[in-house]
Amino acid sequence: MGIWTTFLTNLGFLRKKVSILILGLDNSGKTTLVTHFLHPPAAGTAGGEPAPPPVVPTVGFSLDRFNWGNLGITVFDMSGQGRYRDFWEHFYGDADGILWVLDSSDSAHLQRTKPPILIFANKSDVPGCMTPEQCTAALGLDTIRDRNWNMIPSNAITGEGLAKGLEWLAAELSTTS
Numbered sequence: 612m613g614i615w616t617t618f619l620t621n622l623g624f625l626r627k628k629v630s631i632l633i634l635g636l637d638n639s640g641k642t643t644l645v646t647h648f649l650h651p652p653a654a655g656t657a658g659g660e661p662a663p664p665p666v667v668p669t670v671g672f673s674l675d676r677f678n679w680g681n682l683g684i685t686v687f688d689m690s691g692q693g694r695y696r697d698f699w700e701h702f703y704g705d706a707d708g709i710l711w712v713l714d715s716s717d718s719a720h721l722q723r724t725k726p727p728i729l730i731f732a733n734k735s736d737v738p739g740c741m742t743p744e745q746c747t748a749a750l751g752l753d754t755i756r757d758r759n760w761n762m763i764p765s766n767a768i769t770g771e772g773l774a775k776g777l778e779w780l781a782a783e784l785s786t787t788s
């Protein structure tokens with residue numbers, strides 16, 4: 612990347628604007644995960660510091676923005692609580708990508724879902740949690756042929772796995788027009 616390209620990208624002129632819809636059942640860790648991207652740990656503490664501030668269950672949805680490489684990302688962090696899930700469908704049309712957060716420590720949490728592109732198998736630090744392979748099998752993801760998908764184990768508190776997942780989703784979004 613040339614110096615002018617870098618300069619203009621840093622100023623936001625060359626940044627591609629994308630919207631990501633963050634879905635998943637309540638308590639799966641969506642807001643904790645978003646908080647990690649909005650307030651990344653200081654250099655040298657990555658992976659070791661909890662992500663402040665403490666999260667509370669989301670009411671309705673929360674809209675946030677952050678930059679990732681050459682992407683300007685708007686995230687719609689949806690509440691996973693049953694009474695708000697009807698909202699989700701109203702956001703599909705404007706979403707460039709869907710990020711599904713799965714609580715891999717709660718086997719009752721698994722349910723069939725078709726739309727996910729990137730799935731964070733969150734709470735992967737909890738002893739006894741399911742492996743990504745087990746989550747993949749439980750969700751029947753191997754049968755999905757009509758879209759790209761990826762399952763990444765994550766810990767939204769330490770941030771482990773989050774960059775890897777978002778890098779994958781960013782690469783997918785960068786190649787679409």
Ligand SMILES: Nc1nc2c(ncn2[C@@H]2O[C@H](COP(=O)(O)OP(=O)(O)OP(=O)(O)O)[C@@H](O)[C@H]2O)c(=O)[nH]1
Nearest residue numbers: 637638639640641642643668669690691734766767
């Ligand atoms: N052990 C562990 N706990 C986590 C992790 N991610 C989130 N949590 C905890 O899970 C709880 C729920 O996190 P939230 O981020 O509020 O979950 P949410 O999906 O946004 O929930 P709703 O807004 O109700 O849909 C909090 O107590 C978090 O501290 C993780 O990776 N590991």
Ligand SMILES: [Mg+2]
Nearest residue numbers: 641642668669
């Ligand atoms: Mg939330």
